[in-house]
Amino acid sequence: MLVVGDAELVSNIPLSHKHRLVVPAVVGAKAKVEVPRIDGEIVAQLLLDNDFDHERAYALGTLARRSVPALRRALARYPDTLVPSWARSPSLILRRQLLLGSWDGQHSADRSAVEQFIGLSYAEFQDASRPAASGTDDPFLGALHEQWHVVAPDDSWDLIAPHLTAADLDQFETIALQVLSEVQPQRDQFGFVNANDLSSRYSASLRRGIARTLAMLGASGELVTLAGGATGSDVARRVLSRLFALANEDSTYGLWGSLSDLLSNLAEAAPAEFIQAMRPGLQGEVPLHSAMFADRPPTRIGFPSQSPHLGFIRALEVLAWSPDHFDDAVDILAKLAAIDPGGSWSNRPARSLEEIFSCWHPETSAESAHRLKALKRLLRNTLDPIRALLVTLIPNSHGFQSPHSTPKYRDWKREQLITRQQFRENVAGVVDLLLDDCGDDPARLLPLIDKLDRISPTHRAAVATKLTAVSDVADDEVRAQLADALRFKIGQHRGFSGSDWALPEGELQTLDQVLASLEPQAPVLRLAWLFKSAHIVMPDQKRPSDLAAFGEETRRRRASAMGEILESGGLAAVDALAGTTDYPYLIGRALADQASGFDSEMLTRLAEPDSPNRQVAVAYLQTRLFAGGVSLRDELLAETNEPSVQAIILNAASDPPSAWKALEDLPAAAEHYWANFNHYDVDNSPEHIITALHGLLTARRLVAALQLVSHHAEEIDAAEIAELTVRVLVSLLEQSAIPPEFQQLSNYDFHRIFEFLARHREFIGAQQLANLEWQLFPLLDAGGGAPTLHATLSEEPSFFVELICRVYRREDEEPDGSQALSEERRRIAARAYEVLYAWRRCPGIGSAGTVEIELLRTWVNGARDRLSEAARLESGDSHIGQILAYAPPDQDGLFPPRAVRDLLEELQSDAIDRGLEMGIFNKRGFTSRGATEGGTQERDLAQRYRGLAAESADWPRTRGVLRSLAESYEHYARQVDERAERLRRGLPD
Numbered sequence: 001m002l003v004v005g006d007a008e009l010v011s012n013i014p015l016s017h018k019h020r021l022v023v024p025a026v027v028g029a030k031a032k033v034e035v036p037r038i039d040g041e042i043v044a045q046l047l048l049d050n051d052f053d054h055e056r057a058y059a060l061g062t063l064a065r066r067s068v069p070a071l072r073r074a075l076a077r078y079p080d081t082l083v084p085s086w087a088r089s090p091s092l093i094l095r096r097q098l099l100l101g102s103w104d105g106q107h108s109a110d111r112s113a114v115e116q117f118i119g120l121s122y123a124e125f126q127d128a129s130r131p132a133a134s135g136t137d138d139p140f141l142g143a144l145h146e147q148w149h150v151v152a153p154d155d156s157w158d159l160i161a162p163h164l165t166a167a168d169l170d171q172f173e174t175i176a177l178q179v180l181s182e183v184q185p186q187r188d189q190f191g192f193v194n195a196n197d198l199s200s201r202y203s204a205s206l207r208r209g210i211a212r213t214l215a216m217l218g219a220s221g222e223l224v225t226l227a228g229g230a231t232g233s234d235v236a237r238r239v240l241s242r243l244f245a246l247a248n249e250d251s252t253y254g255l256w257g258s259l260s261d262l263l264s265n266l267a268e269a270a271p272a273e274f275i276q277a278m279r280p281g282l283q284g285e286v287p288l289h290s291a292m293f294a295d296r297p298p299t300r301i302g303f304p305s306q307s308p309h310l311g312f313i314r315a316l317e318v319l320a321w322s323p324d325h326f327d328d329a330v331d332i333l334a335k336l337a338a339i340d341p342g343g344s345w346s347n348r349p350a351r352s353l354e355e356i357f358s359c360w361h362p363e364t365s366a367e368s369a370h371r372l373k374a375l376k377r378l379l380r381n382t383l384d385p386i387r388a389l390l391v392t393l394i395p396n397s398h399g400f401q402s403p404h405s406t407p408k409y410r411d412w413k414r415e416q417l418i419t420r421q422q423f424r425e426n427v428a429g430v431v432d433l434l435l436d437d438c439g440d441d442p443a444r445l446l447p448l449i450d451k452l453d454r455i456s457p458t459h460r461a462a463v464a465t466k467l468t469a470v471s472d473v474a475d476d477e478v479r480a481q482l483a484d485a486l487r488f489k490i491g492q493h494r495g496f497s498g499s500d501w502a503l504p505e506g507e508l509q510t511l512d513q514v515l516a517s518l519e520p521q522a523p524v525l526r527l528a529w530l531f532k533s534a535h536i537v538m539p540d541q542k543r544p545s546d547l548a549a550f551g552e553e554t555r556r557r558r559a560s561a562m563g564e565i566l567e568s569g570g571l572a573a574v575d576a577l578a579g580t581t582d583y584p585y586l587i588g589r590a591l592a593d594q595a596s597g598f599d600s601e602m603l604t605r606l607a608e609p610d611s612p613n614r615q616v617a618v619a620y621l622q623t624r625l626f627a628g629g630v631s632l633r634d635e636l637l638a639e640t641n642e643p644s645v646q647a648i649i650l651n652a653a654s655d656p657p658s659a660w661k662a663l664e665d666l667p668a669a670a671e672h673y674w675a676n677f678n679h680y681d682v683d684n685s686p687e688h689i690i691t692a693l694h695g696l697l698t699a700r701r702l703v704a705a706l707q708l709v710s711h712h713a714e715e716i717d718a719a720e721i722a723e724l725t726v727r728v729l730v731s732l733l734e735q736s737a738i739p740p741e742f743q744q745l746s747n748y749d750f751h752r753i754f755e756f757l758a759r760h761r762e763f764i765g766a767q768q769l770a771n772l773e774w775q776l777f778p779l780l781d782a783g784g785g786a787p788t789l790h791a792t793l794s795e796e797p798s799f800f801v802e803l804i805c806r807v808y809r810r811e812d813e814e815p816d817g818s819q820a821l822s823e824e825r826r827r828i829a830a831r832a833y834e835v836l837y838a839w840r841r842c843p844g845i846g847s848a849g850t851v852e853i854e855l856l857r858t859w860v861n862g863a864r865d866r867l868s869e870a871a872r873l874e875s876g877d878s879h880i881g882q883i884l885a886y887a888p889p890d891q892d893g894l895f896p897p898r899a900v901r902d903l904l905e906e907l908q909s910d911a912i913d914r915g916l917e918m919g920i921f922n923k924r925g926f927t928s929r930g931a932t933e934g935g936t937q938e939r940d941l942a943q944r945y946r947g948l949a950a951e952s953a954d955w956p957r958t959r960g961v962l963r964s965l966a967e968s969y970e971h972y973a974r975q976v977d978e979r980a981e982r983l984r985r986g987l988p989d
Contacts, residue, residue, distance in 0.1 A: 040065035040984055041932065055406065062986040063152055069138035070152035079155075084138040087159035092168075093118060093128050094140060098150060098160050099172045101209025102987070105146035109182075109202045117175045142985065144978065147205055149987060154409075157216050161223050161232070169226070169235050176210050176239050181246055184258040204261075204988040211265040214239060218269030219409035240270040244277030253291035253308075256281075260292070260311030264405050267315035274315065275328045282335045289336065295343025307345055312336070313352050317363065317404040320356050322412035326366040330356060330374055334382045337389075350385065354392045355401045359426035363404040365414035368422065372429045379437060387437065391447040393430045394454050397501065424456065431459045435466065442470035442478050449485040452511075453493065453503055460507065464514050476520040483518040484529045486511060491537035515539065523568040524577050527561040530554075531577065531586045558586065559593035566594065571601065578612035588619025596624065599636060606645045622652040630658060637662070647672030654681050660691060674699035679708040686718040693724040702732045703741045706753060710745075713752040722760035725753060729772050750779045758787040766792060770799075777835055786838070794841045794883075797863035801870060804879065806832035810871040836879055842887040844899065851887045853899040860903060874911045881915020885923055895948075901955040908957070917961050921968060934980040935973025942969035 003022045004013075013021070025031035044061030048054065064071045073079045086094060096118055103110045111122040118125050129148065133141040142151045150156050179202045217224065217232035224232030243266075247255040259266065267274040281288035292312055296305040313333075320329040333356075336349035355363045357371055364371070378386045406413050418426070431448075438444040448455075448463050455463075467482060474482070490511050493502045503511075520526045530536060536554060544550030565573045574591060578584045591598065598620065605617040625633055633653050637646055646669040650659040656677075663670050674695040682692045689712060696705040705728045709721065732742075754773060761769055766788055773780065773789035780786045792799050807829050821829070844856025860880060867876035884903075889895040896916070904913060927937060942965075949962035982989055 037984075038064045038068060043071070062984070063155075065984045066142050066986075067139060067151045070155055073155055074152070083159065084140070086132065086138075086140050087156070090160045090163050093120075093125070094132065095160060095164055095168050096171070097129065097132070097141065098156055099164070099168060099210075099213050100175075100206065101153060101213050102147070102149035102205040103209065104203035104205040105148065107201065107203040107206070110206045113175055113179060113202065113206065117171055144981060144985065144987065147982070147987060149205065149209070149985070153212060153216070157220075158223070161216070161220060164224055164232070166226050169224075169232070172213070173235060173239050176214065177242060179206055179210055180239075180243055180259065180262070181255065182258070183250075183254040207262060208265075208988060211262040211269075214269040215265040215409050236269040237273055240266055241273045241277075244273060248277060248280055248288070251288070253288065256289075256292065257294070257308040260308035263311045263315035264318050265408070267319055268407050268409055271319055271322070271325050275319070275325065275332065278332050282332065282339075287339055290339045290341075292336075293339075293341055293343060295345055297344060305344075307343065309336070309340075309349075310345065310347055313347055313349060314405040316349075317352055317356070318407050318412075320352075320364045320366075320404070321407055322410065323364075323366045323370060325412075326364055326370065327374055327377075330378065331381075334378050334385065337385045338382060350389060352404070353389055355404060357389070357393055358395075358401060359393055359430065360395060360418055360423050361401060362416060362418070363401075365412055365416070368426055368429070372433075375430070375433060379433060387434075387444070387447075390430050390434050390437075391451065394427055394451045396454065427454070428456060428459065431455050435459075435462060438466065440473075442474040442482065445470065446481060446485055449482065449489055452489055453501065457507070461510075464510060467514050468517050471517040476522055476525050479518050479520050480525040480528065483515055483520070483526075484532070486515050486518065487529060487539045488537050490515060491539040491541070494539065495537060495541065495543040497542060512539070523561075523565050524573050524580070527565060528577060528580045530558050530561050531581045531583060531590070534583060534586065555590070555593060558590040562587070562590040562594040566591075571598070574616065575613050578616050581612075584612040584615040585619035585622075588616040588621075589623045591616065592620045592623035599624065600639065603636065603640050603645055603649075606648045607642050618648065618652060621649065622654070625649070625653045630655075633658075633662075637666070643668040644672040647676060651676055651678060654678075656681050656692065657688060660695075670695075671699065674701065677701070677704070679704050680711070682708060682712075684712050684715045686716055686721060689716060690718070690720055690724065693721065693728070697724065697728060697731065700731070702728050702735075703739060703744060706732075706745060706749065709756065710749040710752045713756040716756070717759065719760050719763045722757055722764055725757060726764055726768065726772065729753075729776070733772075733775050745779075747779060750776060754780065754787060758791075761788055761791075774831070774835070777831060777838075786835070789835060790839050790841050793835070793839055794843045794845075794859075797843075797859050798866060800863050800879075801866040801872075801876065803832040803836055804867065804872050804876045805870050807836065808872050808875040811874060812871045839883060840886050842883055845888065849888060850890060851897050851899040853902060856887075856899050856903060857906075860907070864907075877909050877911035878915040878918070881909075881912040881917070882919035882922075884912070884916050885919025896958060896961075901952070901958045904957040904961075905955060913957055913961050917964050917968070920961075920965060929976075932980045932984050933976075935976035938969040938973035938976060942966040942973065945969065 003024075022033070040058075040061035040063075042061075043064040044057045047057035047060055052060070060071060060074060063074060069082070069084065073082045076082055090098075100114070100117065103114055105111060105122070105126065114125055115122050120128070129141055129143075133139050133143045133148070139151055140156060142149050182202055185201060214236045218236035220232040222231060224235075226232075226234075243259075247259060250256065263274070278289070289312075292307070292309040294305075294307045294309070296307075313336075316329045316333050319325040320333075322329075330353060333349045333353050337353060340349055342348070355361075357364075357375060362368075362371065366374070375386070375390065379390070431451075434444075434448055445463065445466055449467075452460055452463060467486070470482075471479060490508055494505075494508055496502050497505065538554075538557075541550075541553075562574070565577060569576070574587060578587050581587065602617040602620045605614050606621075608614050621636070625636075628635075630653075633649060636649050640646060640649075643666070646666055650662060650666075650669065650673055653659060659673065663673060677692070677695060677699070679692060679696065682688050689708065692708055693705050696702070696708070706725070709716075709725050709728075754769075757764060757769055757772075769788040770792045773786040777786055777789070793803070842851065842856075843859035844851045844853075846852040846855060863876060863880065864873060867873045884896065884900050887895075887897050887900050890897040900916075904916070924941075929937060945962045945966040949959045949966065952959040952962060979989055
C-alpha cells in the first residue's frame with residue numbers, strides 16, 4: 001500500500017499497476033475512505049494508564065483531537081527535529097493569528113477586531129488563513145465552521161513567540177485592551193443572552209484567546225524580548241494594569257463581572273497587578289467587591305445562575321499555588337470570606353481557604369511552616385472567620401475536598417505528598433493555635449469539644465485540663481453549653497463503643513469527670529439537655545437495640561428530671577425550662593408523667609395567648625387525657641366555663657367522634673374547636689370525613705379541609721364528600737385574598753383532589769368541575785392534573801375553539817398595535833394557552849382505547865367548521881395536529897394510527913401536518929447524554945422515521961410528515977455533533 005501526497009505524481013501514474021494507492025482527497029471533496037479524528041478521551045486514558053498526570057493527560061487528549069503532529073511534538077523527547085515548516089519563518093499574519101489565539105467569524109465585532117489587527121479585510125484574511133488550516137499535514141490553525149483557533153497554542157507559542165516584533169505587540173496591546181474592556185451583556189431570567197446582542201459583541205473565543213496569550217506573555221520570561229530590555233511579561237503587565245484600573249473605576253461592577261471567567265488566566269499573566277487591583281475594592285463599609293456575590297436561584301427552566309465570585313475564587317486559587325503569592329492570595333480570600341453573604345453555590349472563599357490550608361491535601365506549594373505562619377497572621381487580623389476556618393481544618397472522617405484550579409503557564413505547582421506523620425503535625429499546629437486563642441474565654445473551647453475524637457490523645461488531655469480549669473470561672477450558661485457538647489460527644493462514643501473509631505473507655509471516664517465538674521448547679525440548666533430534642537444521646541448507655549425500651553427509659557429520665565426541677569423551684573422553674581427549648585411539649589409530657597396535681601393551673605394557662613408555657617399546658621393535658629380517657633375529659637370540662645378552653649380539652653383528647661358528641665352540649669365551644677381542629681385525627685370513615693368537612697367549612701379552614709380530602713383521596717368514594725370538596729374549592733376561589741396557609745398545599749394535593757372529583761363527574765357536573773380546574777389550573781400537575789378540563793376538550797370541539805379564540809387573534813385582522821389587551825385578557829389568554837399546551841388526550845378514542853375514525857372525524861370537522869367561522873383555522877389546525885401526536889398506536893403498533901393517517905389525506909391541511917410533526921417532536925421531552933456523545937440518539941430517531949416513511953406509501957401526507965421529522969432530527973444531530981466536537985477540541989460552546 002502506497003500513500004501518495006503529490007497530486008501531480010498521481011496524475012502521472014499509469015492506470016494499470018500492481019499497487020494499492022491511498023491518495024489524500026482534495027479539501028472539500030468527497031472521499032471514499034474517511035479517516036475519523038482521533039478520540040481524545042481514548043488517548044487521555046492511554047496516557048493515564050502510563051502514569052501521566054490527570055490534567056496533562058486530558059490536555060494531550062484534546063491536542064490529539066486537534067492535531068496528531070502537534071501531539072507527537074508534545075510527547076517527543078527531541079521536539080526540535082519535528083519543527084513544522086510554518087514555524088521556521090512565520091509571516092505577519094501567522095504571528096498575529098498566534099496572538100489572537102482564537103476568534104469567531106460569526107461575530108461582527110470579532111471580524112472588525114481581526115481587520116483592525118491584521119490590516120486586511122476579513123474576507124482577505126480568511127482566504128489567507130485557509131492554507132494554515134487545511135493545506136498542510138501539520139496545520140497551524142483549526143476551524144469548526146466559523147470558529148477558528150490555533151491548533152496547539154502552547155507548542156506554537158514556543159515556536160513562534162521569539163519571532164514576535166515590537167509592532168506585533170504594540171498592536172496586540174491595543175486590541176487586547178479594546179476587547180477585554182467591553183462589558184458583556186447580562187443574562188435574562190431564563191439564563192439566556194439575546195442572540196443579536198451577543199453576535200454584535202466580542203465572542204468568548206476571542207476573549208479567551210487573548211486572555212490565554214496574555215498569560216503566556218506574562219510567563220514567557222526572556223522568550224519574548226524587545227528593545228531596551230523589555231520582555232513580553234512587561235507587555236502583559238502593562239495591558240492588565242490599565243484593564244484592572246478601568247474595572248475599579250466602574251462602580252456598576254460590570255467590567256469586573258465581565259472579566260470573571262477570564263481571571264484565572266489574567267491573574268497568572270500579571271499576579272502583582274491583579275493583587276494590587278483587588279485591594280481597593282475590599283475597603284469601606286460597602287466594598288466594591290461585595291458585588292461579586294451575585295448568587296441567584298436557578299432559573300425557571302433549571303439553568304444555574306452564574307456568579308462573578310466563582311471566577312475570582314479560581315484566580316486566587318491559582319495564585320495560592322505560588323509560595324511568592326500565597327500570602328496575598330489567602331489574605332484576599334479571608335477578606336472576601338468576611339463579606340460573603342453566602343449563596344446557592346458551594347464554591348465560597350471560606351471553602352477555598354479550607355482546601356488551601358488542608359492538613360491532609362493542601363492546595364498550595366507553600367510548606368507547612370509557611371502555612372502555619374499565615375494562619376497565625378490571619379487569626380490576628382480577621383478573628384472570627386479564621387477561628388471558624390481553624391476548626392474546619394481539623395478534618396472529619398467523612399471530609400472531602402475538590403481539586404483547585406492550577407497554573408497553566410507557570411511552574412508554581414509542586415506536588416506535596418503528605419505522610420501520616422506530617423498530617424498529625426499539621427493538625428497539631430492547628431489545635432495549638434486554637435488552644436492558644438482560647439485565652440480567658442471558655443466559650444472558645446466549645447468547637448474543640450466537637451473535634452475531640454479527631455485530635456491526638458495529648459491534645460485531648462490538654463482540652464480536658466482547660467475545661468476543668470474553666471469550670472470554676474465560667475458562668476452557668478457557658479458551663480451548660482460546654483457540658484451539653486461534652487455529654488453528646490461522650491454518649492456518641494460510648495454508644496458505639498464496639499467500633500474502631502470510638503474513644504477508649506478509660507478516656508471516656510476521664511471526660512465523665514470533666515463533665516461532672518462542668519455541670520451547672522441550677523437544675524434547670526443542668527437538666528435542660530433532656531428536653532432539647534425528641535431524640536437524645538445518653539452519656540452512660542450504649543446504642544439501644546430495643547428502641548421502644550430506650551424510649552421508655554428516656555421518658556422515665558425526663559419525668560425524674562421534672563421531679564427535681566419542681567422540687568427546686570416549682571412551676572416557676574418549669575416555666576424557665578420551657579424558655580430553653582424548641583420542644584415545650586416534651587416538658588408538658590414529663591410534667592404529666594411526674595405529677596397529676598396541676599390540672600387547674602394548666603387549664604388556667606389554656607386561656608392565655610400562645611407561648612411556650614401554654615404549649616406545655618396543652619401537652620400536659622394531652623398526656624393526662626391519653627391515660628384518663630373520657631372520664632377525665634368530662635371532669636376537666638366541668639372545671640371550666642370558658643368555651644376556648646373547653647375546645648382545647650376536646651381537641652387534646654384526640655377522639656373526634658366522642659368530641660363531636662360532647663359539642664352537642666357545648667355549642668359555644670364549637671367555633672373554637674373547629675378553628676383548632678387537627679384533621680389528621682380523622683380516620684377514613686366517610687361519615688367522619690363528612691362531619692369534619694362541614695366543621696372546617698363552617699370555620700373557613702379551607703386549606704385544612706382540602707388537606708383532609710387529599711389525605712384520604714384514594715380511600716373514599718362518597719358523592720357527598722365530592723360535593724363538599726367542590727364547596728370548599730368554590731369558597732377558596734371566592735376569597736379576596738389567598739390565605740397564608742395556602743402554601744401548605746402542593747400540586748400533588750390538587751392532583752389527588754381532582755382525580756377524586758373526576759370519579760364523581762356526573763354527580764358534580766362536568767361543566768362545574770371543568771370550571772374549577774380552569775380556575776386552579778396553574779396549581780395542577782400539567783401531566784394530568786386537570787382530567788375533566790382536558791376530557792372536555794377532547795369531547796367538545798366548541799370548547800377547544802373557545803380556547804383557541806382566547807389565545808389567537810382573527811386571521812383576517814391586521815395587528816395595528818392600537819388594541820392593547822387588558823391585563824385580565826392577557827391572563828385569560830395565558831391560561832388558555834397553558835391548558836392547550838398541557839392537553840394530552842387525543843379526541844376520537846373509543847371504548848377499546850384506540851382511535852375510531854368516525855369519532856375523530858366528527859370532532860375534527862366540528863372544530864374546523866367553528867374555527868373557519870371564527871377566522872382562526874390555521875392556528876386551530878396547528879393545535880389539532882399537535883394533539884393528534886398523542887393518538888395511541890393501533891393494536892398492531894402502527895403509529896400514527898390508521899385513523900389519523902386517513903384523516904390527513906382527507907383534510908389536506910399543511911397546518912395540521914406541521915402541527916403533527918411538531919407534536920411528535922416535542923413529545924420526546926428532555927434528553928440526557930454524555931458530554932461528547934454527539935447526535936447518536938437523533939440519528940437513530942431519524943433512521944426510524946425514515947423507515948416508517950418508507951412503509952407509508954399508502955398515506956403520502958403521513959409519509960411527508962415522517963420524512964420531515966427525520967430531516968429535523970438529522971439537522972439537530974448535526975448541531976449536537978458540533979457542540980460535542982467543540983468540547984472535544986477544547987473550544988468554548
